[in-house]
Amino acid sequence: MSQLDPAALSGVHTGPLRAGERVTLTDIKGRRHTLVLEVGKDFHTTKGAVNHDEMIGRPEGGVVTTAGGAQFTVFRPLLYEYTVGMPREAAVIYPKDAAQILMWTDIFPGARVLEAGVGSGALSLSLLRAIGPTGTLHSYERRQEFADVAELNVTSFLGGTHPGWTITVGDLVDEIADEPIDRAVLDMLSPWDCIDAVAERLVPGGLLCCYVATTTQLGRVADQLRYHGGFTEPSLTETDVREWHAEGLAIRPGHGGHGHTGFLVISRRMAPGVDAPMKKRRPAPAAYGADYAGPVPRNVLPEQLAANRQRSLDDSDQIAPAVKRALRRHVDAQRSIHPADGAQRAQPAPGDGHDE
């Protein structure tokens, strides 16, 4: 493949299906099977087989039927389908979050992007597509075996190597190259350890996104950015995508689950030597209390910090018995309403469920 053909570098192919290409077969229930087309080979199902020759040379969007009558639509896989199905060594960033990252970090064609860690390369693929053939992506990964899987996943989807993609194996803080970067995305357990190193290379106005899975990481990275000073107040978000079912007058949310994936922490780099203005306000009670061991933002004054710590110590002595008494009163009140626990609860009327 030509290394500078933008369409080829996106991993998108058009025209009739060719041997060696990946296709996705989807049955009537939405179950997907991905395979690589080979002349003369069969795709086997419990309802008989389909020969790959029935797909090679045909346009996408066809339907193949097995001997047992099972029908499958035939399409080339989209990027998001590929990333959720490809081999993985580490958890991947899911399409709903990758989509948010591209928009909120304003990734653009020609951008110089830093990414760590690479994991299985799912986000690398989205970033490479967004920066196009003229952009550069420098990806860092601590573990050689993960970097190998990522490289295989990415080159297999693109059909070759992207001229602007480099993977460096090692810890980001130790290995970070001395080069300007427009955008940085950190997906790792402790992104706060890398903020100083990234800040030194991020151009003024550049964006940093940290993708974290837990609330404790969310708080830690937000406070580290405030503590650093050279970043704007971070935006902290979580994305939930809900599917819907629409059939005539039966229009309702789908039955799919809404599992938590992660949070995005996004912030912009200030000019060199310029600290971001911060709100002058007292921290929330006990926000930086005696149990807090992380970085303290610059707008928390020493006397506020001392008061906050003292308050949390006082509270731990005094509030617990009060809470216990309040709970006891609540439980007693509930008992007087429902003397035999559960006996007086309303029973659902027949047909009162959500049967379809």
Ligand SMILES: C[S@@+](CC[C@H](N)C(=O)[O-])C[C@H]1O[C@@H](n2cnc3c(N)ncnc32)[C@H](O)[C@@H]1O
């Ligand atoms: C959850 S995975 C990344 C998944 C990836 N974003 C994707 O979408 O496929 C986190 C990776 O970060 C790597 N990692 C953690 N800390 C690192 C560091 N300081 N420098 C480089 N890589 C790091 C881990 O080895 C792991 O592979």
